[in-house]
Amino acid sequence: MLLAVPITILVLTVVQLAVAEWWPGIDRFADKAFGARLISYPLLMLIAPALWWVASRRRRQSEAPPYGAFSLIMLPFLIDVSGNSADLYDAIGWWDDLNHLVNWFFLLSGIGLLIGRSVRPTWALALLVTGLGAVLAIGWELGEWYTFIRHGTELDTAYEDTLGDLTLGTLGASVAGLVVARRLART
Incomplete structure (x- = not known):
């Protein structure tokens, strides 16, 4: 799997979080802690790649990064934010x-x-x-x-x-x- 997949997931998540936090007047984002999510979601999404990078440096192995695993770990954050953006939590x-x-x-x-x-x-x-x-x-x-x-x-x-x-x-x-x-x- 390509590096572009987890990067795309991260960018789409952060963009939606930024809109939720800084675009005024969107009721579906009210009182859902999007300020905290804007900080915590990207950090949580990057824990696995950071830990993998540290561990691979210690082992001094040159194996390819597991972009598929990183993408699976990041995907729930994108799904959560997208569900809020599409108002699915309130509509369904x-x-x-x-x-x-x-x-x-x-x-x-x-x-x-x-x-x-x-x-x-x-x-x-x-x-x-x-x-x-x-x-x-x-x-x-x-x-x-x-x-x-x-x-x-x-x-x-x-x-x-x-x-x-x-x-x-x-x-x-x-x-x-x-x-x-x-x-x-x-x-």
């Missing part, structure tokens, strides 16, 4: 649920591809990816609560929504773990 009741399932599948597939070659046996990779997905889902929900639920309009429904989001995120991670483990077992 199940959009948030689908996002937690699919985005955790993409995110943990990318992470699984990055770490998978060094984890044996392959069933342990499936469990590790699932566990990482659950931990990341908890972190994500804590971040959502802190940035826009605790003082916002969604506090009354937050508990039920959070339980569903954690379940769907972990399920997406589980499927990712199984898919990546099966794929790496074949190679």
